[in-house]
Amino acid sequence: MDLGIKGRAAIVTGASRGIGRETARQFLEEGVRVMICGRNAETIEKSRAELAAQTGGEVHGVVADMTQEADIARLVQSAQQTLGTVDILINNAGQMYSGRFAALTDAGLKEQFETKILGFLRAIRLVYPIMKAKKWGRIVNIIGGAGKEPDPYMFGSGITNSGLLNITKSLSTEFGEDNVLVNAVCPGWVATNLWQRNAQGLQQELGVKSEEEARRLAARKNSLNRFGKPEELANAIVFLCSERSSYITGVSLNLDGGRLKGLW
Numbered sequence: 001m002d003l004g005i006k007g008r009a010a011i012v013t014g015a016s017r018g019i020g021r022e023t024a025r026q027f028l029e030e031g032v033r034v035m036i037c038g039r040n041a042e043t044i045e046k047s048r049a050e051l052a053a054q055t056g057g058e059v060h061g062v063v064a065d066m067t068q069e070a071d072i073a074r075l076v077q078s079a080q081q082t083l084g085t086v087d088i089l090i091n092n093a094g095q096m097y098s099g100r101f102a103a104l105t106d107a108g109l110k111e112q113f114e115t116k117i118l119g120f121l122r123a124i125r126l127v128y129p130i131m132k133a134k135k136w137g138r139i140v141n142i143i144g145g146a147g148k149e150p151d152p153y154m155f156g157s158g159i160t161n162s163g164l165l166n167i168t169k170s171l172s173t174e175f176g177e178d179n180v181l182v183n184a185v186c187p188g189w190v191a192t193n194l195w196q197r198n199a200q201g202l203q204q205e206l207g208v209k210s211e212e213e214a215r216r217l218a219a220r221k222n223s224l225n226r227f228g229k230p231e232e233l234a235n236a237i238v239f240l241c242s243e244r245s246s247y248i249t250g251v252s253l254n255l256d257g258g259r260l261k262g263l264w
């Protein structure tokens, strides 16, 4: 299927690995020109070079910390300079802030807020006028299931994720008349470095002795009884940015193998 976005310009934040990197790769396969960012110069350049070699596409990299307003401004400016415009924004850079109420700290919550609320909002603030002027835009926020179904172990992430769902819906309503579509995806457990970094905590939370057992128990909550792969997330993210998704806005798609059992 031709997704109809060849030649479009996309920013993918947090694309040195994981879901962001795979999303960038699939955009490049579709002929989209891509700007990626991450906080580490070495890994972002390595990722950029590998993506270019794999796909033959046009991909640029910038070192930017999405908790820093000046870095976000530099990222968007670089995209405008090198790609000429911005048609697509994937707000992906982020962490998981796991742990129960007793583990929550003000500093931890502030950092989570800087990354997954202000980081997303600031990027949207800068790209929206560009998209509005062209009457074409796609914004996808990568959120997480704890925003829809509170989980005591995901207390910190759940707070910001719920806010992001509200932001997504509200902006989709406001930007609709400009043909700027705003959607979200809510990943469940995806086999990335993020899961690896949280494996020990989840092991403790589930009261099991090995990482393998923790993974098995976590996966069992999913109807598909397994973790997701980054490419399975990217498939849906890229589709939401395509010409084929022209009548979809304000949705938050659960990409969790059937983890959430509620009706939304």
Ligand SMILES: NC(=O)c1ccc[n+]([C@@H]2O[C@H](COP(=O)([O-])OP(=O)(O)OC[C@H]3O[C@@H](n4cnc5c(N)ncnc54)[C@H](OP(=O)(O)O)[C@@H]3O)[C@@H](O)[C@H]2O)c1
Residues within 6 Å of the ligand: 013, 014, 015, 016, 017, 018, 019, 020, 037, 038, 039, 040, 043, 064, 065, 066, 067, 092, 093, 094, 095, 096, 115, 142, 143, 144, 145, 186, 187, 188, 189, 190, 191, 192, 193, 194, 195
């Ligand atoms: N994997 C899951 O199970 C899961 C579940 C629910 C939601 N999510 C969400 O999905 C998104 C991607 O997760 P992932 O699993 O792909 O994680 P990952 O493998 O850890 O990759 C995260 C990417 O974001 C970058 N990054 C992190 N903080 C950043 C910041 N402040 N500024 C710029 N770049 C930053 C990282 O590079 P540097 O560290 O080099 O900056 C890396 O490239 C996150 O927003 C996460 O919350 C993931």
